[in-house]
Amino acid sequence: MPVTLAVDLMGGDHGPPVVSPAVCAFLRKQVAASVIAVGLPDALAELTHRAGDEFGPRLSTFPASEVVSMDESVASALRGKKDSSLRVAINLVKEGKADAIVSAGNTGALMGIARFVLKTLPGIDRPAIATILPTLKGHTYVLDLGANVDCGAEDLLQFGIMGAMLVAALENKPEPSVGLLNIGIEEIKGNETVRRAGELLRASGLNFRGNVEGDDIYKGTTDVVVCDGFVGNIALKTSEGLAQMLATYLRDEFSRSWSRKMLALLAYPALKAFKERVDHRRYNGAALVGLRAVAVKSHGSADAFAFECALHRAYEAVATRVIDRIGQRIASFAESQEPVKFVGGSA
């Protein structure tokens, strides 16, 4: 199945200098994929010059006249910049010219515009941002990571359902286990919203394992970890900061003296394997779940390798028909689950 990605060339801290080489590297590896790059004319010309004829019709360009900045408000991006590279790329998906949108741009703007243009799946109020994190057992999916900063218990229930459906589709696991991120495993723990979400999840028919704590994320206790966007963002960013600090410390210890540096050379394969295994760039590319099309958000500070990973993630989601499968599962889930109230989506 051919897959076409609409790529926002201008998004992220670096824009075209990172996104353009990532697009080329991606197209070299995924020979069944096409990319429509959307950006300012200069950036498109540079990309065309860089790629030459290498990809033929698999790489095309589409001009936009504006760029959404990283700290712009959703309202300004949505109403004030109708010809932004982000908006135009999302429109291409809406019009059926592309199967998915990938951007390293402003998260709020991406979510706001995607929700407005692409709409949510029936039964979903608020899309969520889901990412994969490595664990001791493999990997786990965490959502929400920042799309929703004020969540009610019903929202957390929907995140649980969407997360379970996402894992069921992507990993072919019929009943993924779901945990609710909390400050203790006992049911009485947490704030009012989280306790109520626990009740809803217990009654949901999902394979709900109750509360999990922060360390359970990396232990891989459950396939899905549910939290509100504020907490999820803090947990993710804190992890990034800690990983960077530990990497710096490790580098320090192996460069303290000439003998240590020699050792680092000898230990290079082990240290390199360790570094690759924990390289957060490999996990770049968070899915906006709950929309009627695939939208993938790259980290704003992604380098070309990390952005390429986000492109592969979008490709996989389209190729495995994740949206159809989530939609079907949510529909059948809603039918089978009398007690769960599904509020109409924004469709």
Add this chain to the structure above:
Amino acid sequence: MPVTLAVDLMGGDHGPPVVSPAVCAFLRKQVAASVIAVGLPDALAELTHRAGDEFGPRLSTFPASEVVSMDESVASALRGKKDSSLRVAINLVKEGKADAIVSAGNTGALMGIARFVLKTLPGIDRPAIATILPTLKGHTYVLDLGANVDCGAEDLLQFGIMGAMLVAALENKPEPSVGLLNIGIEEIKGNETVRRAGELLRASGLNFRGNVEGDDIYKGTTDVVVCDGFVGNIALKTSEGLAQMLATYLRDEFSRSWSRKMLALLAYPALKAFKERVDHRRYNGAALVGLRAVAVKSHGSADAFAFECALHRAYEAVATRVIDRIGQRIASFAESQEPVKFVGGSA
């Protein structure tokens, strides 16, 4: 200045088998310190047997007939177990027989009983749990870490003040920098409570640096990081989980083959130095700030080395007269700051 610690022998996942040796190791190092160990008679007898005459009057025991379990509710511990080791140890501080209480027991019960018995400082509504975390630049203080799961903006302001006063006293920094943990550095980011807390902190006269993100904790961007107890607990536990996973991965890489194991032997000093530098046990011992006496909470799963670190932390807090200094600073801060509303403490 002689310092006497009341130690809850029964608290934590392990109880006396961990706490008793920690007390002995602590007393060997801090020759100006005394300990009153509080516990069930059998545990006290075992400790007395273990210590023999080594510490003379520096080690005494005080019996209790009950133990607060790790998952007991605050209400049950507070009203139903008036002769628990935790309660009796806190009473010793109240009665002036000890200067500080240290426990690895139930956090909620420790906070609830300490607040009820010891009272809060004037001007403080809710005590907070503050811990030290290592950073790229040294270390930083984070609060709250789980004492308060539903915080208003005023609470976050008070945490900022208490954290700043704690660092000012412990580190002799006149104007510690304070950051508010949020999902972006822009003032518009975050939920309603956090945005309002940002306004209060900006008007507080503290050395407030605005919002910080999760990765700023380990970058050491500010001396103090303020957050509500739910978020702080998740950030801390997530960090623990990640650190454990990375340690496991590193061990894996250095034990894949005989040659790798040989390398690990050669690299042992570097790996050991790295391990010690990031050993979370060294940071064990969170301070309950805002009370009228020093109370230190050890991690429930602490081993003897970690628990000993918590004892040293309590000793330092008493020896540097942290409570007086926080109290004085809060009083002078309250006088100088007309716009900040101080609600009466529970004293």
